[in-house]
Amino acid sequence: MKIQPNKHTLWLPLLAILFSGNLLAASNLKTEQAILTPPPMVPPAINRDHSAKVVINLETREQVGRIADGVEYVFWSFGETVPGSFIRVREGDEIEFNLSNHPSSKMPHNIDLHAVTGPGGGAESSFTAPGHTSTFNFKALNPGLYIYHCATAPVGMHIANGMYGLILVEPKEGLAPVDREYYLVQGDFYTKGEFGEAGLQPFDMAKAIDEDADYVVFNGSVGSTTDENSLIAKVGETVRLYIGNGGPNLVSSFHVIGEIFDTVYVEGGSLKNHNVQTTLIPAGGAAIVEFKVEVPGTFILVDHSIFRAFNKGALAMLKVEGPDDHSIFTGKTAENVYLPEGSAIQSLDNTFTKITANNKNEQIRFGQRIYEANCMACHQANGEGIPGAFPPLAKSDYLNNNPLLGVNAIIKGLSGPIKVNNVNYNGVMPAMNLNDEDIANVITFVLNNWDNAGGKISAEQVAKQRK
């Protein structure tokens, strides 16, 4: 991402010299241009031992972006990303802040930096119409990690559209060096369509007021920081995460699955807590967390209000590479069957209306869902089972010779030695708590896939087997 110097702001340092009586620039500090980075990157640590005058140029944009696969949203942003560019300054620095609102914007925008000591955090001083630039100055008095956000009416909507980011004010003594630093901000989004509904989704004001979020995400979209976009580290390294929560509504229970935070800078301030599992990050707040990664694997970063993680997108990944250390974590060393209830499906509510298959094709289609939910874990997606453990259903002589044996296995379970395609198996299959129709459908599905013999089983045939 590029932050381009704005032509309105280039002459401002000159002005500052001419009219230095009015500006913080009165002091004779060295001037430097702030390095801003898009998420999840963090600017390099500041290693000077004196204060400086730091010039920050940030631009507000309104632009269409991806919020999930196939779903677009009009984001309002600082520096073309959600969250906005990461800003890093040092305690005692004097900051000249130039906020430019792109000419294509529909809205005026401003910025309230929680790191500012002064009315509105700079909001009023930076109120900027489209195609204009505002400048204000402030001194970074308090060290810590702070949210910044747009505070133009209606504030909620500007924040809900992604106008937030983090500014780090490093303490004078600096932060301890670490191997990796990353930048994540959680935010909740409210769209006309439900989660995942395709197309360009407009902002839904009613849902925002009800705090009924469709998306809760890190860094502006579902999957922003997963798979090939995951954060990375190597075994033995120390990772520092700068975590913010833009809101607008929800607070975050930030947790890394499989890690314990060695240190948390509570609420982004000076208080350090140690050995923390989950840290609460308020809307409009932040935290710094540090941990050493001792073992390899993929570590999942979540909002532990867990439905948000797995149903609304609040999930990121940290991939750690390096050698295993079995003295810390072994992986699975044994697996045995455990059958206290003898059922695969537990039912909470039977009030939904049952849809019945009307023909063989529907039986196959419905049966596939039953298969995926109940059978696939052992017999595998391709029906080939796992050699030595779970017999194949594909081209299975056992099943094709007498499909009712399959029905019986589901109804009553199956244990002891059997022979399938001339291979001996001696395992345990639990009885499945499926109704007659589901069993008929799933057997019919199996019979009509993977080069099996075809045919179908009816619910009546299943009922007969139960007797």
Next chain:
Amino acid sequence: MIFSLLMMSLALAEPPKMVALPAGNYRPLYMNKNSPQTFVGAFSIDITPVTNAQYLKFVTNNPRWQPQQIPSIFAEAQYLQHWQQNQTAKQPSQGQLNSPVVNVSWFAAQAYCQSLNKSLPTVAQWERVASASATQPNGSLEKSYNQRILQWYSRPSSKQLPEVGTNPANYWGAQDLHGLIWEWTEDFNSALVSGESRGDSDINQKLFCAAGAQGAADPSDYAAFMRFGFRSSLQAKYTLPNLGFRCAKSKE
């Protein structure tokens, strides 16, 4: 061919037709439900925003409002920047003729209206005519009304603006109040909205308070909040790529 284009331009350059509104009441956004409504006298207002063709005729007849002539205190450098420079002057392209004129300052817009013995509408006049839906004077009674407006506000501006008059007419017969451009009002800077939309509760309880704005007549009317917020970010010399105008005339 040139002759016929010229003829068409002339026809397009006729000022917009007007609709008349009777005297009536309007409740400003920041009033609560019990506060008295504001009386708005009878007035007429242009059915559509002023187009590039109409504005071209104005600057042709009034050269001091041409881009190369206008003093910088009356308009920023971006004044009419979407027009093309030909040998003699800046002009809109053929495709822009019937689109709303934008990149005009308040001074320029007011001068255009005055040249036709009209003026810019007041905020009260504009909001009164704009609060109507297609079927009734108070559109906020219809659930979809605000959401539809918001959808336009939340989309970035398109480079080429559509032509005026393509949105359906509202209850009063006026078009394009929502969904095309922002519009100048005569007293755009009279609402005391500061850049700090949360702090204003200290100044005046009836204006914006914290994000929820409990003092407002209709706190859910985010569309109106955005208009008031937008207006208060302006200065009279500003020229923006999505800000145009239409004219009004109060009944004597």
